[in-house]
Amino acid sequence: GQQVMQIPQYQHVQEGEDFTTYCNSSTTLSNIQWYKQRPGGHPVFLIQLVKSGEVKKQKRLTFQFGEAKKNSSLHITATQTTDVGTYFCAGGGGSYIPTFGRGTSLIVHP
Amino acid sequence: DVKVTQSSRYLVKRTGEKVFLECVQDMDHENMFWYRQDPGLGLRLIYFSYDVKMKEKGDIPEGYSVSREKKERFSLILESASTNQTSMYLCASTWTGDWGSSYEQYFGPGTRLTVT
Numbered sequence: 001g002q003q004v005m006q007i008p009q010y011q012h013v014q015e016g017e018d019f020t021t022y023c024n025s026s027t028t029l030s031n032i033q034w035y036k037q038r039p040g041g042h043p044v045f046l047i048q049l050v051k052s053g054e055v056k057k058q059k060r061l062t063f064q065f066g067e068a069k070k071n072s073s074l075h076i077t078a079t080q081t082t083d084v085g086t087y088f089c090a091g092g093g094g095s096y097i098p099t100f101g102r103g104t105s106l107i108v109h110p
Numbered sequence: 111d112v113k114v115t116q117s118s119r120y121l122v123k124r125t126g127e128k129v130f131l132e133c134v135q136d137m138d139h140e141n142m143f144w145y146r147q148d149p150g151l152g153l154r155l156i157y158f159s160y161d162v163k164m165k166e167k168g169d170i171p172e173g174y175s176v177s178r179e180k181k182e183r184f185s186l187i188l189e190s191a192s193t194n195q196t197s198m199y200l201c202a203s204t205w206t207g208d209w210g211s212s213y214e215q216y217f218g219p220g221t222r223l224t225v226t
Contacts, residue, residue, distance in 0.1 A: 033215075044217070097158055
């Protein structure tokens, strides 16, 4: 079945540094979604990418979908303490059920 | 605003007890999901329902069952709770669109279940 690998599992950064998390799928995806889960909270939808090579920005967050639609990345510029949390990707393809990556936990040191 | 609510934030049960976790959504979504979340393992799908009385097994259905008698309500049942079912349980819902397409999921606040 479809598998979505996400790396790294953890990332420690100093406030102001950049951060990137990567997702790779074993199969071609129809779309990819990104979620953020704050400590003690539940996952909250951030964005969905559908097109090959698509790039979307939300303030300091940049999301990319690979040309082959098998990989994606989330890049945060100049991290802040409010960025702390776990970021999940979820790949869609072939059904209503997306496949979640295991998440990347971002720890920001002030 | 979509709201997904879960019956309890925290629950403590004893081994062997029957446990009911309830989830209600108010957006008329067709699809509802139950996940469990454990450190380092991400979100693992237990069961999925795409309509009233319809269900499909997810990746880890063993030891669980579900019920969907009304569109807005999706219940997860642990027939005989065991300590390895201690976890965070998350419910989610989404709408149905084109077949083969998944859409943004709206999650409930989660139930942290401890089985002693």
